[in-house]
Amino acid sequence: MSDVWTWDRMIDEFVALGGAADNVRLGQGDCGRGLFPIDPAKPVRLHTPPNLLIERGFAVFEDGAWRVARDAPVGDRERHFFERYQAAFCWEAGGQDECTTFVETMDAIPRSLRDLLPAEFRLDSLFEGDPALRVQTRFLTSRAINMQGRSMLMPIVELVNHRTGKALFDLKMGVSVSGTFDGEVLVRYQHTDALGIFQEWGFASREPIAFSLPLLVGRGDRAFGVNRELQKTVKRDSVRMPTVKLNGKLVTLSHIMLGNVKSPELPRRIFLSLMEDIPRVNAEEFFDEIRNINRQKFLKFIAALDEYEGAGVSLLRKMCDYQLETMSYCTGS
DSSP: OOOOOOHHHHHHHHHHTTOEEESEEEEEETTEEEEEESSTTSOEEEEEOGGGOEEGGGEEEETTEEEEOTTSSOOHHHHHHHHHHHHHHSGGGTHHHHHHHHHHHHHTSOHHHHTTSOGGGOOGGGTSSOHHHHHHHHHHHTTEEEETTEEEEOTTGGGOEEOTTSOBOBOTTSEEEEEOOSSSOEEBOOSOOHHHHHHHHSSOOOOSEEEOOSEEEEETTEEEEEOOOTTOEEEETTEEEEOEEEETTEEEESOOEEEESSOTTHHHHHHHHHHTTSSSOOHHHHHHHHHHHHHHHHHHHHHHHTTOOSHHHHHHHHHHHHHHHHHTOOOOO
16 A cells, blocks of 8 residues: 555544544635635534644654654654644645745845834744744744643644634634635634734734734823733623733733724723723723824834835735724724
């Protein structure tokens, strides 16, 4: 029997290890390589079970290939599957080339422009360090999902591409995608904004929500510290709200929504609601100042981008345009 791992042979082993890949094939679409229904009239079901999820810290690069660390809590058969899958359908089947192209695109951005990137954008890791190591880091980052604070690699399901407006991954007992798809099988990777998509996956995407950059704003005897910890939320009246900490005169919020395409009144309403219990705060003025600081940082960087050309410059400009566009959806309260 040939030792070549075809798609069908790989899927057979995937299913034998507890996975599911019903009515799905590998193909090329508008987003590049991705997954498509064999029969669009029938539902697709993909499921990577917990035993096939590999914690990112246990993925090691040896002799030009991805391996599972020897001390990883992984069965021999699962280990063998992960390593063969990486070679046949992931790293050596286009993943390395995609990530190398991205790193080279970023490196082509002039040093003078990189120095103008606002620190709050947190894009330093795209430019610093050995290019080969950055290719490996980009590869892992773009194929991992956060599950209860752990970054997990998810064979097969990681081939599904992102599209705004689609459902998120189902994280019950592994990682799943299901439904009927007219064309490519697509999901929304994360509840984040255009900047967050670029930080994690390196492409520009028009997202329906925009969040603030991390910043510190002082006014009178109050100061606001704003983070970008989007996972830290509390539920109030069916709405996911950021967490708030009060330490003396400092009010710290896990994050702040600044724009919402579907509910443009929601960002200001959430902020005003959070401030109801904080004494001596002019919530309207603080919210407007936070929005203005964010706008100015993106507009200033776009102005700097206009002096340069190149694929990386165009990518950054598009990300900034998308973020500002979504931030404009903030009216009423």
